[in-house]
Amino acid sequence: MIGDFKRFDMARKPKPQKRYLTPVTWIISFPTKLVRHSKVSKHGMDGIKPPYLLLCNHNAFLDFMVMTTAIFPHRANYVVAIDGFVGMEWLLRSVGGIGIRKFTNSIQLVKNMVHIKEKGQIIVLFPEARYSLCGTNAVLPDSIGKFIHLLNIPVVTLIMHGHHLVNPFWGPKRRGVGTLRADMSLLFTAEETQTLSVNDMNARVRETFVYDDFKWQRDNNISIKSGHRAQGLHKVLYQCPHCGAEYRMTSALDELWCEECGKHWKMTEFGELVAADGETEFSHIPDWYEWERENVRREIEAGTYSLNVTASVDSLPNAKGFVTLGQAELTHNMDGFTLTGFYKGVRYEETWKPLALYSCHIEYDYKTRGGDCIDLNTLADTLYIYPQGRDFSVTKIALATEELYNAAATKTKRNALSEEK
Numbered sequence: 001m002i003g004d005f006k007r008f009d010m011a012r013k014p015k016p017q018k019r020y021l022t023p024v025t026w027i028i029s030f031p032t033k034l035v036r037h038s039k040v041s042k043h044g045m046d047g048i049k050p051p052y053l054l055l056c057n058h059n060a061f062l063d064f065m066v067m068t069t070a071i072f073p074h075r076a077n078y079v080v081a082i083d084g085f086v087g088m089e090w091l092l093r094s095v096g097g098i099g100i101r102k103f104t105n106s107i108q109l110v111k112n113m114v115h116i117k118e119k120g121q122i123i124v125l126f127p128e129a130r131y132s133l134c135g136t137n138a139v140l141p142d143s144i145g146k147f148i149h150l151l152n153i154p155v156v157t158l159i160m161h162g163h164h165l166v167n168p169f170w171g172p173k174r175r176g177v178g179t180l181r182a183d184m185s186l187l188f189t190a191e192e193t194q195t196l197s198v199n200d201m202n203a204r205v206r207e208t209f210v211y212d213d214f215k216w217q218r219d220n221n222i223s224i225k226s227g228h229r230a231q232g233l234h235k236v237l238y239q240c241p242h243c244g245a246e247y248r249m250t251s252a253l254d255e256l257w258c259e260e261c262g263k264h265w266k267m268t269e270f271g272e273l274v275a276a277d278g279e280t281e282f283s284h285i286p287d288w289y290e291w292e293r294e295n296v297r298r299e300i301e302a303g304t305y306s307l308n309v310t311a312s313v314d315s316l317p318n319a320k321g322f323v324t325l326g327q328a329e330l331t332h333n334m335d336g337f338t339l340t341g342f343y344k345g346v347r348y349e350e351t352w353k354p355l356a357l358y359s360c361h362i363e364y365d366y367k368t369r370g371g372d373c374i375d376l377n378t379l380a381d382t383l384y385i386y387p388q389g390r391d392f393s394v395t396k397i398a399l400a401t402e403e404l405y406n407a408a409a410t411k412t413k414r415n416a417l418s419e420e421k
């Protein structure tokens, strides 16, 4: 625990959304739904009433609006990160927020979800726990199946299509997309949550959560005319597939290029990339991203993955606001993350081993400092870490976090199996 601050009280019981706020959420959400031409199709939802668990995919703030209209006329409680409500804890609690710190295992969250179920409310969970980086599904934790079994209520999924195209995580500006679609489906009845195995339920949730907004764009022939449609894309596509250089990609308007070798790509109005000269290595953006992941995986398999940077750090001990901790040193390597620094003359060191984080939350050009950052949490602290210089990519750090976890988890499983023999 860094510093002597009052911490966000995770043990305080969440309450159902205040009744007077529910119409306010409708006033905000329905016009947005109309403007964005969002259509929600419901499958197997006849007779499904609260309480139920609603699992949604996560691409943009727009998700909240579409979700609010999908559950109409009911209200809900949402599992939300306290970082989303800086300076507004009262709002977090009044709208029915269940505050958490991202990618932490809190027994308190389970208790709070059970409490809300007993109040007969819908529990909304965005199990990817962060916005999708390039319009495809993010990794899901194994704990979901356990939650589902424990809650013993119906499980519904809401998979929204096109929200990444409207407001990509990497793009500073919104764009028009025409009609958006969403599918709201009953995934498990309450009875099934008790008869199916946790593994089977995890597998079915993962199957339902497979999505790809760029494929959806291509399949539906959706044209995005915006002249700045590629602006920011280099935040995700940080490695050049032509010369292999990392951290030298940049973008503006509808173009993406490598400052090292000079190769340019244009993004068509249908979301595909085309090289200005020569071979187009990847026309489909998620394929480029997965190629980067493979390269990171190779470094991890070879045991050579290593990053060491000076960073400035902000902490969010409670929802009141960020506290500047100052400069620190961040190391990310085969042993996971280590953050060391001094706050008010007292040295601190926080570590996150590979198995402790199956993924991590990152931000591009985050509003408080305007830089890219990694968000690492303990049960008491939410740390926004801004590496300095240009020889890093928070996207690569996020990919490495996932691949380090996978490698460590595979090794643990293998060891367990060989012990059994």
Ligand SMILES: [Zn+2]
Binding pocket: 240, 241, 242, 243, 244, 245, 258, 259, 260, 261, 262, 263
């Ligand atoms: Zn290059």
